[in-house]
Amino acid sequence: MDVIKSTTAASHWTALQVMQDAPVIPVIVLNDVAHAVPLARALVAGGIRMLEVTLRTPQALACIERIAREVPEAVVGAGTIRNAADAQASAKAGALFGVSPGYTRGVGQACRDAGLALLPGVATGSEIMMAQEDGFTELKFFPAMQAGGPAMLKAWSGPFFDVKFCPTGGVTLQNAPEFLALPNVVCVGGSWIVPADAIKAGDWGRITQLARDTAGLKKPG
Ligand code: 3PG
Numbered sequence: 714m715d716v717i718k719s720t721t722a723a724s725h726w727t728a729l730q731v732m733q734d735a736p737v738i739p740v741i742v743l744n745d746v747a748h749a750v751p752l753a754r755a756l757v758a759g760g761i762r763m764l765e766v767t768l769r770t771p772q773a774l775a776c777i778e779r780i781a782r783e784v785p786e787a788v789v790g791a792g793t794i795r796n797a798a799d800a801q802a803s804a805k806a807g808a809l810f811g812v813s814p815g816y817t818r819g820v821g822q823a824c825r826d827a828g829l830a831l832l833p834g835v836a837t838g839s840e841i842m843m844a845q846e847d848g849f850t851e852l853k854f855f856p857a858m859q860a861g862g863p864a865m866l867k868a869w870s871g872p873f874f875d876v877k878f879c880p881t882g883g884v885t886l887q888n889a890p891e892f893l894a895l896p897n898v899v900c901v902g903g904s905w906i907v908p909a910d911a912i913k914a915g916d917w918g919r920i921t922q923l924a925r926d927t928a929g930l931k932k933p934g
Pocket of ligand 1: 884905
């Protein structure tokens with residue numbers, strides 16, 4: 714098997730550790746660099762320190778840099794990694810893990826080279842097989858609700874018994890328990906704990922509360 718190689722020291726966080734830290738990885742969109750540090754502190758205060766800042770705005774990399782520098786209690790990652798340049802820029806900005814909406818060998822290799830633990834996105838059996846071929850066994854199921862929800866994960870637990878998932882996309886406080894009850898789910902991802910209106914208004918107290926509310930989502934057993 715042609716497993717892609719790492720050419721630098723890896724981030725000291727593994728993808729499994731990133732997934733196991735809390736029941737939810739927040740999917741963050743930041744439009745203003747000034748929001749990065751207070752938002753990260755609000756989430757940490759609510760018990761969530763693994764933070765996925767998506768590369769969906771021109772400010773995203775600067776936000777990752779600020780959080781990495783000013784909020785040492787947080788572990789900042791980059792989301793929406795779609796190519797090698799995204800991976801390199803994210804690592805340079807201080808990201809310690811990466812999340813991608815899909816999987817390509819180029820993204821897998823670039824993350825390894827940059828020392829970023831990667832949660833590759835998959836939505837089909839073939840994509841799982843490609844990621845596994847390259848040595849990735851902790852995957853993001855995206856978009857989870859749209860692509861089959863908990864029933865899809867149950868179906869995958871047979872052939873892909875050795876893969877763990879972080880379902881993301883359409884996950885809410887209400888439906889998260891159904892995902893977390895599945896043996897092949899370690900955590901979920903979601904944007905509901907970082908609502909755009911709360912960020913815009915600087916309502917950090919609301920975000921801390923939304924983060925605290927997820928503490929009740931612990932995996933059973
Ligand atoms: C993502 O962007 O990774 C997911 O779309 C987040 O989905 P949500 O906004 O439905 O939580």
